[in-house]
Amino acid sequence: MTHFLKDILRQPEELQRTIELLVSASGGGRGALGAVSAGRSQLDAAAAAIRGARQVYLTGIGSSWHAALNVGAMFHQHAHPVYLIDADELLRFAAFPKDSAMIIISRSGKSTEIVQLASKARNSGVHVIGVTNAPDSLLAQSADTAIVVPIQFDHAISVNTYTTLVLAAGLLAHSVVAEKEKADSSASGCGGPQPEGRNDKSGIPQRESALVASLRRALEEAGRAIPGWQAQIAQSEWLKPHSTTYFLARGSSLGSAYESRLMWEEGVKTPATAMGTGSFRHGPQEIVNDGVCFGIWIDAEQMREQDLALARDLRRLRARVMLIGQKIPGDAGDLVFQLPAIPSEWQSPIDIMPMQLVAEKLSRLSGVDCDTFRLCSFVVEDEGGLLPKEAANDPSDRRGAIYRVPTNPAEMGAKKKAKRKGK
Numbered sequence: 001m002t003h004f005l006k007d008i009l010r011q012p013e014e015l016q017r018t019i020e021l022l023v024s025a026s027g028g029g030r031g032a033l034g035a036v037s038a039g040r041s042q043l044d045a046a047a048a049a050i051r052g053a054r055q056v057y058l059t060g061i062g063s064s065w066h067a068a069l070n071v072g073a074m075f076h077q078h079a080h081p082v083y084l085i086d087a088d089e090l091l092r093f094a095a096f097p098k099d100s101a102m103i104i105i106s107r108s109g110k111s112t113e114i115v116q117l118a119s120k121a122r123n124s125g126v127h128v129i130g131v132t133n134a135p136d137s138l139l140a141q142s143a144d145t146a147i148v149v150p151i152q153f154d155h156a157i158s159v160n161t162y163t164t165l166v167l168a169a170g171l172l173a174h175s176v177v178a179e180k181e182k183a184d185s186s187a188s189g190c191g192g193p194q195p196e197g198r199n200d201k202s203g204i205p206q207r208e209s210a211l212v213a214s215l216r217r218a219l220e221e222a223g224r225a226i227p228g229w230q231a232q233i234a235q236s237e238w239l240k241p242h243s244t245t246y247f248l249a250r251g252s253s254l255g256s257a258y259e260s261r262l263m264w265e266e267g268v269k270t271p272a273t274a275m276g277t278g279s280f281r282h283g284p285q286e287i288v289n290d291g292v293c294f295g296i297w298i299d300a301e302q303m304r305e306q307d308l309a310l311a312r313d314l315r316r317l318r319a320r321v322m323l324i325g326q327k328i329p330g331d332a333g334d335l336v337f338q339l340p341a342i343p344s345e346w347q348s349p350i351d352i353m354p355m356q357l358v359a360e361k362l363s364r365l366s367g368v369d370c371d372t373f374r375l376c377s378f379v380v381e382d383e384g385g386l387l388p389k390e391a392a393n394d395p396s397d398r399r400g401a402i403y404r405v406p407t408n409p410a411e412m413g414a415k416k417k418a419k420r421k422g423k
Helices: 003-009 011-022 038-051 063-077 087-093 112-123 138-142 160-187 206-235 251-268 304-316 353-365 389-393 409-420
Strands: 055-060 100-106 127-132 145-148 245-249 273-276 293-297 320-325 335-338
Touching: 003 011, 003 353, 011 038, 011 160, 011 206, 038 100, 038 127, 038 145, 038 160, 055 063, 055 087, 055 112, 063 100, 063 160, 063 251, 087 112, 100 112, 100 160, 112 127, 112 138, 127 138, 127 160, 138 145, 145 160, 160 206, 206 335, 206 353, 245 251, 251 273, 251 293, 251 353, 293 304, 304 320, 320 353
Parallel strands: 055 100, 100 127, 127 145, 245 273, 245 293, 293 320, 320 335
Antiparallel strands: none
8 A cells, every 4th residue: 555545545534634723623723611722822923813814815835835725715705805915925925015915725834935935924914823833833833823734744745734634724715704794694683692602511602513513424435435536547538547637626625726726736746727616717728638538626616507518629639538526417528526525615625635636646657656756855945946965965865766754753763873984
C-alpha cells in the first residue's frame, strides 16, 4: 500500500478530530460546564476580528490556496465579501489598509511567501489570522490569532493537511456569517429570540449543533463509501495514463478542481488543468476530442441540470467524463461518484476524496511513484529556482534525486548528523 493511500484512508478520522477540536463538546469546543476550549476560543476570536474589519483578505499558496478558493465561496454566498488573492501576489503587489483582517492558510506555516506575508501584514497594522497544522510554525507564533489543527503530517502529497484546513477555515467562515445573519435578522425586527441563539446541553448554539451533526454523519458515510469508490475505480476505463485531463467545478468545489490538478502534477506526474465550469464554455471547449478526460463536480443546488447537459455533450463528442456529486444519475458519466448528503457549500472536504483515490490508482497504472517528489520540496522555504542548493552545488550525484523534507525524529536526526559530517 502506498503512503498516499494510507493518508487517504485515515482522512475521515482526522476530519472528525478537527470538528472535535474546534467545535464539539468533548475535548475541543465547549466543555461539559460550558467552559470554552483553546481551539474554540481561537475560532471565536478570529471570527470577531473578521466581523470587526472593514476589509478581509483570504489567502494561501499551493494546496492551501485551493482551500481558500473553497472557503471564499462560503463567505461570498452569505454577503460577506473577501479579497481572494494568492499569497505570493499579495506579498509582491499589494498594500494593506490598517483596519483589515487577513486569513492566511498554510499547512506548515513555514513557506517563505507565507512567513513574509504575515510579517508584512502585521507591520501594516493588519490583524493576521493563521490557519495551520503546525503549532510551532512561524505563522502560528506570529499571527494575532492562530487556529491550529495539529495532525500527523502527510507523507508527501497534501491529503489530511488539505482537508482539515478546508474544514477549519470553513468553520471560521460559518462562525462569521452565522453571527452576521443573526444580527441582521435582529436589526430588521424579524421576531424575538432566534432559535440559533439557544444552546444545547454542550453549550453549542442549536444552529451550529445541527451543522456539526450533519458534517459528522457525512464524514462517517464518506468513510464507509471509500471501499465502494475503490471498486468503481478498479473497474473503470476512465483511468488511462498520460491522458489530457480537465477538472471543472463551481462555487465551494472550485478549490477541489484545482487541488485535483495539483495531485495529477505531484502524484501522477502528468499535466492537467482546472477552471470554473462556466469559464470552460468560453473558448477552452475547442480542445474537446476523442479521449480527453474530464472530471466535473456537480453542485447540489446551482446549475445542476446545465452541468449535467455539459457532461452529456462531452460524451457525445467522445470525451471521457467523471462526475462527483450528490444524487447523480448513475449513467450520467463514464465514472460517477455519489457523495453522502451534505449541505452544498460544505461538500469540499468530502468531494476531493474520490479524486485522491483516482490519483493514487492512476499513478500506479502510469508506473510512477506518488510517494516521492522529484523536484518539489515538502515545504518551500527559499525563493527562486527549482533545485535544492546542495543539488545546484553538486550536480554530479544529487541532481535528479528525490527530495523530501524529513517528517519524523529519526529522519531529522539523520539529516543533522549528515550536516555535521559535511554531507
